[in-house]
Amino acid sequence: MTSLFEELQPAAAAEVQTTRVDIKINGEYKAAQIEPRLLLAHLIRNGFRLTGTHTGCDTTNCGACTVLMDGAPVKSCTVFAVQANGHEVTTVEGLATASELHPIQEGFKDEHGLQCGFCTPGMMMSAKALLDENLNPTEDEVRWALSGNLCRCTGYQNIVKAVLWAAAKMRGEAPPTFGAPADDSADEIADDSAEQPEERSDEAAIADDSAGGEG
Ligand code: FES
Numbered sequence: 001m002t003s004l005f006e007e008l009q010p011a012a013a014a015e016v017q018t019t020r021v022d023i024k025i026n027g028e029y030k031a032a033q034i035e036p037r038l039l040l041a042h043l044i045r046n047g048f049r050l051t052g053t054h055t056g057c058d059t060t061n062c063g064a065c066t067v068l069m070d071g072a073p074v075k076s077c078t079v080f081a082v083q084a085n086g087h088e089v090t091t092v093e094g095l096a097t098a099s100e101l102h103p104i105q106e107g108f109k110d111e112h113g114l115q116c117g118f119c120t121p122g123m124m125m126s127a128k129a130l131l132d133e134n135l136n137p138t139e140d141e142v143r144w145a146l147s148g149n150l151c152r153c154t155g156y157q158n159i160v161k162a163v164l165w166a167a168a169k170m171r172g173e174a175p176p177t178f179g180a181p182a183d184d185s186a187d188e189i190a191d192d193s194a195e196q197p198e199e200r201s202d203e204a205a206i207a208d209d210s211a212g213g214e215g
């Protein structure tokens with residue numbers, strides 16, 4: 001069993017009241033003897049040694065510490081470990097199998113959805129929560145689901161593409177091809193401020209229609 005005492009020497013730890021927690025994490029049952037004030041993020045990283053869960057701010061802002069608790073995304077820097085007692089927690093280490101990446105991981109790889117990678121585990125866990133509920137999200141729904149996760153490398157455009165790529169793969173469809181990053185069509189997906197194409201005249205549309213009819 002893991003024993004975890006924050007910022008205390010072993011001698012002092014003997015004086016501290018602790019409590020036992022039992023958590024199913026990534027499908028494995030684990031127990032830990034901890035201080036009631038211990039944060040879930042710190043139990044995951046320092047106690048269970050699952051260091052894929054990152055802590056970027058410790059103040060519920062960045063989302064790097066996002067894990068799933070009973071399927072719902074939570075910022076583990078803002079959850080006491082005792083609150084996870086008796087619950088099921090999934091971290092980024094729980095996504096891949098021994099032989100295969102999860103489609104979300106494949107999507108981030110394929111669509112270059114990361115730069116430094118610090119935000120990536122949290123992004124992936126928020127994406128997993130979304131796709132577990134909605135396998136066919138719109139771009140706006142992806143953006144909303146990831147709105148609690150910050151990326152300092154400003155890679156949002158490719159992150160959104162990565163999640164849409166994963167959604168298609170999980171639906172059993174061929175993942176979309178977004179084109180090379182320099183391609184104008186690739187920029188359209190996230191450029192909310194992009195100007196709309198000029199409206200075409202009715203005459204031009206009619207001319208096109210009739211041309212299509214002949215072909
Ligand atoms: S470390 Fe938890 S939100 Fe930033």
Ligand code: FES
Pocket residue numbers: 113114115116117118119120150151152153154155
């Ligand atoms: S990839 Fe660097 S913070 Fe997101």
